[in-house]
Amino acid sequence: MxxxxxxxxxxxxxxxxxxxxxxxxxxxxxxxxxxVRQGKVIELDLAETDAAAAKTAVDAMCDKLLANAVIESYRVEIL
Known part of the structure; x- marks a missing residue:
């Protein structure tokens, strides 16, 4: 996924x-x-097969590493 x-x-x-x-x-x-607002796009290839579990895992990744919650917001799309 x-x-x-x-x-x-x-x-x-x-x-x-x-x-x-x-x-x-x-x-x-x-x-x-x-x-102009500049951001970044991160694509992840996950072993998870359940979309809800994948979203939960990616949210945790964002909270811990991928986004700085103080100054950045993020949007997750499961593809």
Whole structure:
């Protein structure tokens, strides 16, 4: 079973990388980009066959390692 985790900075947390990308896009002539939020996508290949158990396990992985709960939020998709 596969899982995809999308991790993003929480609203209100300054996204320095996103701002750098926004600025670079403007410099390249892409006008009208008012904001950029940058995150990360993590794909996991799991041995688990039960979707609910896989989601529980991936949530635990996010809480312990994959996301910083203080400044990041995450979304888990079981594929």
């Amino acid at each position: 596969k899982a995809r985790v999308t991790v993003m900075l929480k609203a209100g947390v300054l996204d320095v990388q996103g701002e750098a990308v926004r600025h670079a896009l403007g410099s390249l002539g892409f006008a009208g980009v008012n904001g």
